[in-house]
Amino acid sequence: MTLTQHGEETETAAQARPFTPPEVAAIRRDFPILQTLRAGKPLVYLDNAATSQKPLAVIDATTQYYESENANVHRGIHALSERATEVFEGAREDVRRFINAGRVSEIVFTRGTTESINLVAQSYGRQNVGPGDEVLLTTMEHHSNIVPWQMLCNERGAVLRVAPINEAGEVDMEAFRGLLSEKTKIVAVTHVSNALGTVNPIKEMVRLAHGVGAAALVDGAQAAPHMPVDVADLDCDFYALSAHKMFGPTGMGVLYGKEALLDAMPPYQGGGDMILSVTFEKTTYNKLPHKFEAGTPNIAGAAGLGAAVRYLENLDRRRIAAYERELLEHGAETLEQVPGLSFIGTAAEKAGVISFQLADVHPHDIGQLLNEENIAVRAGHHCAQPTMERFGVAATSRASFAFYNTKEEFDALADALGKVRELFA
Amino acid sequence: MITGNRALYEQVILEHNKTPRNFREIEDADRKVEGYNPLCGDHFTIFVKLDGDTIADISFSGKGCAISKASASLMTAMLKGKPKSEAETLFNRLHDLVTSNPDDPVDEKALGKLQVFSGVREYPVRIKCATLAWHALAAAFEGKEEVSTE
Numbered sequence: 001m002t003l004t005q006h007g008e009e010t011e012t013a014a015q016a017r018p019f020t021p022p023e024v025a026a027i028r029r030d031f032p033i034l035q036t037l038r039a040g041k042p043l044v045y046l047d048n049a050a051t052s053q054k055p056l057a058v059i060d061a062t063t064q065y066y067e068s069e070n071a072n073v074h075r076g077i078h079a080l081s082e083r084a085t086e087v088f089e090g091a092r093e094d095v096r097r098f099i100n101a102g103r104v105s106e107i108v109f110t111r112g113t114t115e116s117i118n119l120v121a122q123s124y125g126r127q128n129v130g131p132g133d134e135v136l137l138t139t140m141e142h143h144s145n146i147v148p149w150q151m152l153c154n155e156r157g158a159v160l161r162v163a164p165i166n167e168a169g170e171v172d173m174e175a176f177r178g179l180l181s182e183k184t185k186i187v188a189v190t191h192v193s194n195a196l197g198t199v200n201p202i203k204e205m206v207r208l209a210h211g212v213g214a215a216a217l218v219d220g221a222q223a224a225p226h227m228p229v230d231v232a233d234l235d236c237d238f239y240a241l242s243a244h245k246m247f248g249p250t251g252m253g254v255l256y257g258k259e260a261l262l263d264a265m266p267p268y269q270g271g272g273d274m275i276l277s278v279t280f281e282k283t284t285y286n287k288l289p290h291k292f293e294a295g296t297p298n299i300a301g302a303a304g305l306g307a308a309v310r311y312l313e314n315l316d317r318r319r320i321a322a323y324e325r326e327l328l329e330h331g332a333e334t335l336e337q338v339p340g341l342s343f344i345g346t347a348a349e350k351a352g353v354i355s356f357q358l359a360d361v362h363p364h365d366i367g368q369l370l371n372e373e374n375i376a377v378r379a380g381h382h383c384a385q386p387t388m389e390r391f392g393v394a395a396t397s398r399a400s401f402a403f404y405n406t407k408e409e410f411d412a413l414a415d416a417l418g419k420v421r422e423l424f425a
Numbered sequence: 426m427i428t429g430n431r432a433l434y435e436q437v438i439l440e441h442n443k444t445p446r447n448f449r450e451i452e453d454a455d456r457k458v459e460g461y462n463p464l465c466g467d468h469f470t471i472f473v474k475l476d477g478d479t480i481a482d483i484s485f486s487g488k489g490c491a492i493s494k495a496s497a498s499l500m501t502a503m504l505k506g507k508p509k510s511e512a513e514t515l516f517n518r519l520h521d522l523v524t525s526n527p528d529d530p531v532d533e534k535a536l537g538k539l540q541v542f543s544g545v546r547e548y549p550v551r552i553k554c555a556t557l558a559w560h561a562l563a564a565a566f567e568g569k570e571e572v573s574t575e
Contacts, residue, residue, distance in 0.1 A: 361491075362488075362489065362490035362491060362494075363490075364465050364490040364551075364554070365434075365490050365491045365492075368433065368548070368551070369434070379465075380464075380465060380466070381466060388466075394465075394466030394467075394468070394488065395465060395466045423434065423439065424439065424442070424443070424491070
């Protein structure tokens with residue numbers, strides 16, 4: 001579907017109109033996989049927090065790259081290499097605009113959020129975190145925003161601190177403030193929780209981190225698909241995201257970093273493209289952002305990511321957020337009616353995720369039975385075991401949605417869950 | 426139809442999940458071993474009381490999906506009062522069943538009630554669920570205190 005991009009520039013979130021059912025129907029036609037049937041049943045895809053589906057615009061952009069633009073970047077004299085470089089660097093500009101970064105030099109392409117966080121831990125972290133220093137996280141972090149910091153702290157003799165969350169799944173801000181001190185060198189926190197859906201008060205958390213001189217990294221993997229992201233407004237030092245969670249290809253991600261910080265950081269990996277000159281005596285590193293992009297990059301991935309960004313801008317992220325608020329409200333109201341169902345994660349500010357338990361039916365049995373109806377949900381610990389432990393469960397069922405999901409799909413989910421409950425009663 | 430998924434969720438499985446047999450701890454157990462599947466969080470403890478080579482008493486506690494819980498329940502029901510060697514025999518038969526081709530014939534006589542797990546053949550990710558308790562019991566007889574099916 002086509003909407004003017006002006007909408008995104010002028011409307012505020014409060015003014016933005018949710019998509020109408022015909023608009024959603026048109027959007028759904030952009031996604032080939034949503035047209036497929038299994039055993040005659042349409043796909044109800046509610047596992048978007050694991051990975052999102054891809055619109056034709058993204059599929060076409062990667063295909064077009066391989067069909068007519070394929071060459072290596074930043075090195076050829078020939079026309080194809082110039083074209084590939086245009087595609088690749090064009091995507092960087094798309095991402096810069098998408099997250100409102102000041103310069104393209106601040107946009108580093110990576111394999112995904114996980115690699116982005118590891119890059120910061122291994123480069124910035126090893127340079128700036130020493131014995132007795134502290135790294136502050138929250139209980140609701142994904143394993144990819146826990147383990148890299150654990151590795152860093154173990155290596156550097158530093159201490160990992162964790163801000164607790166309350167029963168609703170919100171960060172205890174009092175405790176968060178209390179844990180910050182001049183020892184805190186890095187604060188790493190998720191923008192939106194993949195297991196609970198909680199939207200964190202990132203701007204305030206960044207401000208508090210800066211108050212004690214700490215750098216702030218934001219895991220934006222679950223935010224980018226759902227809402228406008230403005231790194232200038234958040235004032236975060238690093239922002240990480242994955243293309244595949246925002247309707248782009250797998251194996252492609254972004255690290256945003258403030259230029260002054262990236263400039264002062266040592267390279268993460270060595271190889272081609274990240275150098276200006278090499279002799280056996282001395283190597284001069286390339287300028288930003290190429291200093292952090294060793295080796296031939298994921299050019300097709302960049303082409304797809306650029307297309308995903310333009311697709312989202314065209315839909316208008318404010319309208320996406322407005323429509324998804326409606327979906328969340330409807331989903332919660334509908335699922336609440338299922339006997340024995342209880343929610344895990346009831347924060348006041350939520351996006352994209354409804355995690356739940358159904359009496360004492362194991363999430364894997366729920367997922368298996370929903371699959372019979374061609375309803376895809378995630379069952380498990382969602383790579384967030386400390387979060388599960390906080391709520392005293394080993395696993396939850398999680399319905400995670402995107403702007404192409406419908407209220408009717410939540411009705412189908414609730415109906416199926418009612419039947420699952422009866423089967424196990 | 427949700428209720429049509431009989432291939433996997435046989436009535437016997439649902440019933441054992443709802444009312445598990447020997448679902449308790451044995452305080453003076455001769456063998457006690459934990460079985461853990463880190464992938465899905467299934468976590469059981471198996472208790473065994475021996476009388477020579479005979480399984481005088483056997484029980485389990487813990488949490489898991491319907492398949493893993495029913496399997497643990499059936500295991501305790503089928504092995505109580507039997508020689509230790511019977512555990513290995515039945516485990517081998519169950520293992521052969523769930524890893525066989527979905528179209529292969531099922532030896533109903535040899536398997537007895539374990540034939541209810543024939544539906545697992547269609548869902549390879551659930552094999553570990555069906556065999557978790559049995560792995561734990563085998564480990565218990567080998568003198569281990571913990572087994573993981575990762």
